[in-house]
Amino acid sequence: MMSHNAASSHLLNLEHLLLEIPESAYALPSHAYSTSGALRRAHLNQMALESFLPWVRAEQDQPARLARQSATWPSIWEFVNGTALTVGAQRLVLVPSEAIDGDELRVAQEWVDLPNWVADYYVAVYVNPDEGYVQVQGYTTHRQLKERGTYDAGDRAYTLSTDDLIPDLNVLWVAQDLGLQTVPQATVAPLAPLPLEQAQALIERLGNPAVVFPRQAVPFPLWGALLAHDGWRKRLYEQRQGMVEQWSLAQWLRAGISGMAAEFGWAKPQLQLATGLGTRSAEVGVCRMLEIEGQAYTLKIGPSPESTGLETPVWRFELAPVDGTQQIPVGMKLRLLTEDLQTFDNNEDGAIAPVATLYVDVMAAPGEGIVWAVEPTPEAYEPEVLRF
Amino acid sequence: MQPRQRLVDIFSTFVQFEADDFKRWIVDARLKRSMGSCLETSDRGASDQFWALYWHKVWETQQHPLATAHITAYLQEVCYWVARKMSLNLTMRQSRADLFQTAIARIDTVLKRFNPQLSSNLKSYAEFAFGNIIKDTLRKNQEADICTDWALLNKASQKRVIDALTHGGLEARLIATYVLAWKCFKELYSGTEVRNTRKLVKPEPATWQAIAQLYTTERLSQLGPNSPAASPEIVEQWLVTTAKAIRAFLYPSPMSMDQPLAADDSASLGDRLPGAGEDSLLTELVIQEETEQRRTQMQQISDVLSGAIAQLDADTQYLLASYYSENLTQQQIAQALNIQQYTVSRRLSSTRKALLKQLAQWSQTTLHIPMTPDVLSSMSTIIDEWLSAHYRTTESSSG
Numbered sequence: 177m178m179s180h181n182a183a184s185s186h187l188l189n190l191e192h193l194l195l196e197i198p199e200s201a202y203a204l205p206s207h208a209y210s211t212s213g214a215l216r217r218a219h220l221n222q223m224a225l226e227s228f229l230p231w232v233r234a235e236q237d238q239p240a241r242l243a244r245q246s247a248t249w250p251s252i253w254e255f256v257n258g259t260a261l262t263v264g265a266q267r268l269v270l271v272p273s274e275a276i277d278g279d280e281l282r283v284a285q286e287w288v289d290l291p292n293w294v295a296d297y298y299v300a301v302y303v304n305p306d307e308g309y310v311q312v313q314g315y316t317t318h319r320q321l322k323e324r325g326t327y328d329a330g331d332r333a334y335t336l337s338t339d340d341l342i343p344d345l346n347v348l349w350v351a352q353d354l355g356l357q358t359v360p361q362a363t364v365a366p367l368a369p370l371p372l373e374q375a376q377a378l379i380e381r382l383g384n385p386a387v388v389f390p391r392q393a394v395p396f397p398l399w400g401a402l403l404a405h406d407g408w409r410k411r412l413y414e415q416r417q418g419m420v421e422q423w424s425l426a427q428w429l430r431a432g433i434s435g436m437a438a439e440f441g442w443a444k445p446q447l448q449l450a451t452g453l454g455t456r457s458a459e460v461g462v463c464r465m466l467e468i469e470g471q472a473y474t475l476k477i478g479p480s481p482e483s484t485g486l487e488t489p490v491w492r493f494e495l496a497p498v499d500g501t502q503q504i505p506v507g508m509k510l511r512l513l514t515e516d517l518q519t520f521d522n523n524e525d526g527a528i529a530p531v532a533t534l535y536v537d538v539m540a541a542p543g544e545g546i547v548w549a550v551e552p553t554p555e556a557y558e559p560e561v562l563r564f
Numbered sequence: 565m566q567p568r569q570r571l572v573d574i575f576s577t578f579v580q581f582e583a584d585d586f587k588r589w590i591v592d593a594r595l596k597r598s599m600g601s602c603l604e605t606s607d608r609g610a611s612d613q614f615w616a617l618y619w620h621k622v623w624e625t626q627q628h629p630l631a632t633a634h635i636t637a638y639l640q641e642v643c644y645w646v647a648r649k650m651s652l653n654l655t656m657r658q659s660r661a662d663l664f665q666t667a668i669a670r671i672d673t674v675l676k677r678f679n680p681q682l683s684s685n686l687k688s689y690a691e692f693a694f695g696n697i698i699k700d701t702l703r704k705n706q707e708a709d710i711c712t713d714w715a716l717l718n719k720a721s722q723k724r725v726i727d728a729l730t731h732g733g734l735e736a737r738l739i740a741t742y743v744l745a746w747k748c749f750k751e752l753y754s755g756t757e758v759r760n761t762r763k764l765v766k767p768e769p770a771t772w773q774a775i776a777q778l779y780t781t782e783r784l785s786q787l788g789p790n791s792p793a794a795s796p797e798i799v800e801q802w803l804v805t806t807a808k809a810i811r812a813f814l815y816p817s818p819m820s821m822d823q824p825l826a827a828d829d830s831a832s833l834g835d836r837l838p839g840a841g842e843d844s845l846l847t848e849l850v851i852q853e854e855t856e857q858r859r860t861q862m863q864q865i866s867d868v869l870s871g872a873i874a875q876l877d878a879d880t881q882y883l884l885a886s887y888y889s890e891n892l893t894q895q896q897i898a899q900a901l902n903i904q905q906y907t908v909s910r911r912l913s914s915t916r917k918a919l920l921k922q923l924a925q926w927s928q929t930t931l932h933i934p935m936t937p938d939v940l941s942s943m944s945t946i947i948d949e950w951l952s953a954h955y956r957t958t959e960s961s962s963g
Contacts, residue, residue: 186893187654187703189696191916191948194909202758216718216754235914274761275721276707282722304707306762309906328722330786331747335723339673342937344944346917351937353921354928358937388751388778392786 193231193312193345197305201226207250208417210385218253224272224301225259227310236349238264243295245556247439248406251413255391255403256284260295264352267295268315272303278313278338283321285332285396289364290404294318296360297348300341314341315348317360332391370401370408372516378402383415390416407515407547407561410436424563425477425491426542428462440560441465445476465498467555468508472498475548477562480537488539491564493548496533503530508551510534515545515561526551540564567641574612575599575619575634579644581661586644595637598630612638616686617851623675636671639690643668646694654702666701667694679942680854681933682861683949692949705814707762713807715764717746718754720810728813729806744786745794745802748778772796861931868926869950872919880915887912888955919947 188194201223209215225242232240242249243260252258259270269287281300287293298321300313316336325334342348351358370378378398382390390412391399403409407423414422414436421427422436433442441464461478476494483490495510497503509526513519525534540546545561565586568574576595580587602615616638623631647663658666674693683689708716720728725746729739752775755764767775776796783791794802873881879901886892886900887908898905923943927933 186895187699187706188894188909189700190887190894190909190912191696193913194906196904196906204758211751212754212756213751215756219758231910235910273721274719275724276704276711276716276719277721277724278704279721279727280723305759330743331722337723339676342941343677344916344920344941346913346920347937347940347944349917350921350924351940354924354935356935356937356940388748389782392782 188311192314192343195227195231195310195312197223197227197303197308197310198230202305205250208419209250209254210416211388214254217257218250220272220274220303220305221249221253221257221259221270223303223305224270224310225261228270228299228301228312229261232261232263236263240264243267244558245440247436248410248558251410254413254416255409256286257282258284258287260287260293266297266352268297268299269295270299270301272301272310274303274305278302280338281313281316281336281341282328282331283325283334284391285327285334286400286403288318288321288325288334289367289396290400291364291366292404294361294364299345300338312345313338314343315345316341317358319360319362322362330392332396367401367404368397369516370398370405372514374398375402375405375408375516379408379412379415383412385416385418405517406558407545411561421563423545423561425462426564429460433462437560445474466495466550466557468550469552471502473550473554474498475550482537483539486539488541489564490537490539492535492537494533494535495550503532504534506530508534510536511549511551512536512538513547513549513559515547517547517559565641565644571603571610571612571615572596572599575615575637577637577640579640579664581664584659584661592633592637595630595633599634613685613687614851614855617680617855620675620678620680620686621851632671632675635675635686636668639668639671639674639687639694642687642690643694646691646698650695650698658702658705663698667697670697673697677942677945679945680858682865682939682942682946683858688953689945689949692952695952708811708814711762712764712766713804714753714766715755715762716807716810717803718750718761718764724810724813725806728809731813732805732809734809740787741783741791742802742806744783745775745779745799746806748775748782749799749803752778769796772800775799864930865923865927865946866950868923869919869947869954872922873954876915880911883908883911884915884951885955888951916944916947920944923947 205215205218205222207218209218229240229242232238240261240263243262244252249259257271257273259272261268261270269283271281271283273282278300281298283298287295287298295318297315297317299315302311302313304310320340321334321336324340325336327334378394379402381387382393382402387393393399402412410422419436422434424434428434428437428442433444442462443464445461445463461476463474463476466473466475474496476492476496478492478494480490480492482492493510493512495504495508504527506527506529509524511519511524513523523536523538525536527534538546542564545563547559547561549559550557565579566589568577568589573589573591576599577589577591580590616635619631619634619638622628623635643664647660647667651658651660651663674690674697677693678686678689680686708719711719722743725743726739729742734742749767753767753771755761757764773796776794776799779799780793783793873884876884883897883901886897892900894905894908897908901908903911920940920943923946924935924940927943928935933939
């Protein structure tokens with residue numbers, strides 16, 4: 177929709193890609209954010225994403241999607257600006273901004289220095305909600321940002337003058353089409369993982385929304401490690417919104433799947449109706465669907481049959497193909513990790529021959545957290561800390 | 565306006581406006597000396613185009629301020645005619661002199677994007693670039709004009725805020741204070757309006773309270789123990805000042821025409837005058853050869869692009885013609901073609917992509933230029949410049 181007050185639209189330089197913001201993008205974000213600024217940030221990213229992604233899909237002959245599942249983005253936008261996409265084999269980060277002057281591209285350090293967050297290209301997108309359009313100002317590579325960008329310690333961001341961007345986004349696509357060998361990424365140092373106690377202390381402290389700028393409250397190596405742990409970042413986000421624990425298995429069984437977990441695909445298993453024979457097996461537990469190398473699987477968590485009579489409950493994590501006639505392929509593994517991603521004894525089950533299911537039983541003290549993982553990695557996988 | 569004839573004048577004189585029109589050429593003595601000495605040491609009857617490329621090379625390799633100044637002088641006529649044409653075409657409150665200033669102030673951007681390896685000549689490129697700069701600046705100024713102060717504060721980059729406060733004369737330590745207050749303001753008061761964001765109203769007292777409190781908390785870690793605390797009234801004052809500074813920076817007062825250069829130590833500059841010595845003669849030789857090569861190359865590129873355009877469908881050719889001859893708005897083009905307004909930009913984008921790919925593939929096989937994203941970017945600029953010139957010529961020849 178075009179505003180009637182389109183006084184300046186005839187001055188638009190159309191050589192920079194101009195896209196209409198679809199009506200749906202104007203809906204206020206459905207998730208909570210702890211500040212007005214964070215909400216605004218989320219909304220700008222939503223507008224940029226909903227304008228840009230459909231265009232890439234239509235115009236560039238490659239699969240394009242969000243780099244992470246949509247449910248996880250609120251926990252990112254609460255803290256940093258930017259939305260990561262994969263287009264074919266490339267990773268792009270859209271960096272939206274309302275700044276009329278368009279003087280600079282400002283990229284949060286997380287997108288440049290965290291190993292799992294770095295992208296190949298960073299695209300500066302000007303968003304004009306009133307006039308109803310977004311406009312690509314230009315783009316740059318990770319290498320350029322790292323080597324030529326200015327690091328702003330006060331903001332924990334890398335900046336580049338807009339004059340130093342490549343103004344035409346077509347250069348990116350044509351370079352790909354021509355098969356130009358480019359190495360857009362500079363090397364990124366691995367980040368030291370955070371010990372559990374330290375993570376818990378940080379979440380306690382930074383989970384308080386009274387800390388308005390949590391990013392600047394602790395040194396980046398600590399902050400980065402916390403944010404990069406997808407389970408901890410979710411917890412940090414949820415706590416800042418005043419949400420109760422969203423990932424408690426006991427709570428799920430008692431009161432139903434939490435709102436946040438449902439968004440990530442968790443649900444109560446379907447009741448099995450035996451045709452005509454009268455018996456129903458009510459499954460106790462929770463489950464979610466996974467897509468692994470093109471096939472559908474269910475991950476179920478429930479009380480283990482081994483746990484009857486024991487004081488401490490034993491939980492069973494079970495992986496099985498959705499199609500009952502299929503089997504777990506050779507090499508697939510179901511693995512459990514501690515909250516801080518450490519292994520422990522008897523934490524995994526792997527298929528050395530095709531088998532119906534994989535399962536791991538685990539006994540855990542109340543309050544302890546567990547992370548499940550599957551090899552090969554499921555589509556859109558990111559660690560979740562499930563709490564006992 | 566009398567065009568300048570002598571080489572020494574072309575590279576050392578500047579336009580002086582009076583009553584928004586050309587009054588006369590003013591000489592910069594330093595530049596005259598510099599150019600004079602260059603012309604003495606060179607024993608060839610080189611063209612102004614040659615010297616433009618020469619100074620561009622000096623700018624590129626040495627970032628010498630004299631090189632920028634010489635080129636600024638060289639481009640005075642081009643800038644003047646672009647400013648004049650735009651002030652006739654578009655109704656606005658800026659004077660011709662303002663538009664001229666706006667464009668010429670961005671000379672570094674123009675030079676950055678000019679690629680002598682591929683581009684025809686600096687004047688032609690500058691004509692295209694100045695036009696875009698003026699259009700961009702006008703659009704941005706119009707956007708800012710519609711905004712309330714509170715909206716404008718939310719719609720400014722940190723770079724702009726700092727540049728505006730610096731331009732306004734604030735000292736560095738105070739700027740850091742204002743920037744922190746601004747960050748606190750943005751985080752706590754971005755507004756809830758989704759579509760009417762430009763009309764953001766002043767925050768309520770409770771919000772000012774919260775902003776001041778946040779600033780006072782943050783300043784110790786961000787600015788140091790000696791930084792000032794601030795009441796809501798003071799924070800409001802700072803932000804009003806910041807908004808004012810941003811607006812003032814949009815319409816900078818014209819540079820004094822008598823001092824087109826920054827106040828440099830002319831003695832030390834004199835010692836490092838480029839253009840003297842044997843190195844420069846070699847550079848001159850290289851440039852002379854390249855100019856011939858470039859002329860041929862540009863003709864070939866022009867042929868490739870003409871051929872490519874001729875093969876586009878009628879609607880697309882119409883779209884290109886209407887956009888690049890600057891006669892029609894996106895809305896008007898859309899109406900004429902019976903398509904959605906935003907389809908105009910998308911179609912323009914995909915057409916330019918196809919042209920870029922074609923030109924790149926042709927140059928890989930014919931010119932044997934090693935293809936890199938930077939070269940592609942230069943080609944993209946050349947295509948836009950060529951389209952702009954092509955449809956201008958077509959329009960004027962058919963008019």
